[in-house]
Amino acid sequence: MEIPVKIAPDEGGYTGRECPTCEKYFKIKFGTGLPSASECHCPYCNHVGLQNVFWTKQQLEYARSVVLNQISGDLLQQMKRMERRPDPNAFISIGITVKGQPTPIAYYTESELEERLTCSSCTLEYAIYGAFGFCPDCGVHNSFQILNANFDLALKVLDLAKISADEIKSKLVENALEDVISSFDGFGREHCLNLPGKLSFQNIAATKEKLLRENGIDISLGLNTAQWSFVCEQFQKRHLLAHKMGVIDDDYASRTGTHPSLIGRKVVITESDVRILIENLQVVGQNLVKGVARS
Numbered sequence: 380m381e382i383p384v385k386i387a388p389d390e391g392g393y394t395g396r397e398c399p400t401c402e403k404y405f406k407i408k409f410g411t412g413l414p415s416a417s418e419c420h421c422p423y424c425n426h427v428g429l430q431n432v433f434w435t436k437q438q439l440e441y442a443r444s445v446v447l448n449q450i451s452g453d454l455l456q457q458m459k460r461m462e463r464r465p466d467p468n469a470f471i472s473i474g475i476t477v478k479g480q481p482t483p484i485a486y487y488t489e490s491e492l493e494e495r496l497t498c499s500s501c502t503l504e505y506a507i508y509g510a511f512g513f514c515p516d517c518g519v520h521n522s523f524q525i526l527n528a529n530f531d532l533a534l535k536v537l538d539l540a541k542i543s544a545d546e547i548k549s550k551l552v553e554n555a556l557e558d559v560i561s562s563f564d565g566f567g568r569e570h571c572l573n574l575p576g577k578l579s580f581q582n583i584a585a586t587k588e589k590l591l592r593e594n595g596i597d598i599s600l601g602l603n604t605a606q607w608s609f610v611c612e613q614f615q616k617r618h619l620l621a622h623k624m625g626v627i628d629d630d631y632a633s634r635t636g637t638h639p640s641l642i643g644r645k646v647v648i649t650e651s652d653v654r655i656l657i658e659n660l661q662v663v664g665q666n667l668v669k670g671v672a673r674s
C-alpha cells in the first residue's frame with residue numbers, strides 16, 4: 380500500500396533540506412535552478428546525493444504521522460461499524476462501544492535562515508546558515524558571487540561619497556576601502572579552507588608569495604608590476620586606517636616607498652583609487668578561484 384504525502388514549501392516558497400552526511404539544514408526553492416536536478420549538493424560539506432535523501436527529520440516525522448493518521452482513522456471507522464447497543468429485552472446482551480482518536484499529525488514549520496541567495500550560475504534560490512556555501516543544484520561555490528555583491532555595495536558607497544560634503548566623503552571612502560579589503564579577506568580565507576596552513580589576506584603581499592611558493596598559485600596573474608604594487612599599497616593604507624588612525628608611520632613608508640617627509644601625515648585615500656582596487660581585486664579573486672580549483 381502506498382500513501383502519497385505532500386511536503387509543502389513554506390510561505391516564502393522554500394522547502395527545507397537536511398544533509399544526510401553532516402545533518403545541517405538549508406532550504407531551496409524547487410523549480411528555480413537547473414530544470415532537472417535529480418541530485419542535490421549539500422551547501423556546507425558538498426555531499427552529493429539524490430533529492431529524496433535530503434528530507435529533514437521533521438518532514439519524515441510529519442509524513443510518517445500523516446500515514447499513521449490515515450491508517451488509524453480508517454481502522455477506527457471500520458471498528459465503529461461494529462458498534463452496537465445492548466438489547467434491553469435480551470436476558471444477556473453485550474454492547475460494543477469504540478473509543479479512540481486517530482494518531483495525531485506531527486505538524487512542523489521550516490526554520491528561518493540567515494542568508495538567502497540566488498545562484499549566479501544556475502539561478503537557484505536557496506537559503507543557508509552563515510554566508511558561504513555550494514549551490515545545492517549546480518554545486519558552484521558562492522564565495523566569488525558574495526565577493527562581487529560586496530564590491531557592488533562598496534561601489535554604491537563610493538557613488539554616495541561623490542555627492543557628499545568633504546568630511547563625510549572621506550569617511551565614506553575610507554569605509555569603502557576597509558569593506559573591500561575585509562570582504563576580500565573573507566572570500567580568500569573561505570576559498571583556501573582546504574589548502575594546508577592558515578591563510579590571511581590582510582597582508583596580501585606575503586600571502587601572494589606563500590601561495591606561489593607552496594601551491595603554485597599566482598594570484599597576481601594578469602596584473603603588471605605597477606598594478607600589483609598599487610594593490611599592495613591600498614592594503615597597507617587599510618592597515619594604517621585600522622591600526623594607526625590613518626597616520627603614516629615608518630613601517631608604511633618603508634613598505635610603500637613613501638618619502639620620509641610624509642611620516643606623521645594622514646594617508647590620502649581617493650575614491651578613484653578604491654574603484655581601481657576593486658577592478659584589480661576582481662582579477663586577483665578570479666586567479667584564486669581558478670588556482671585553488673586546479674590544486
Ligand SMILES: [Zn+2]
Nearest residue numbers: 398401421424
Ligand atoms: Zn552536508
Ligand SMILES: [Zn+2]
Nearest residue numbers: 498501514517
Ligand atoms: Zn547553482
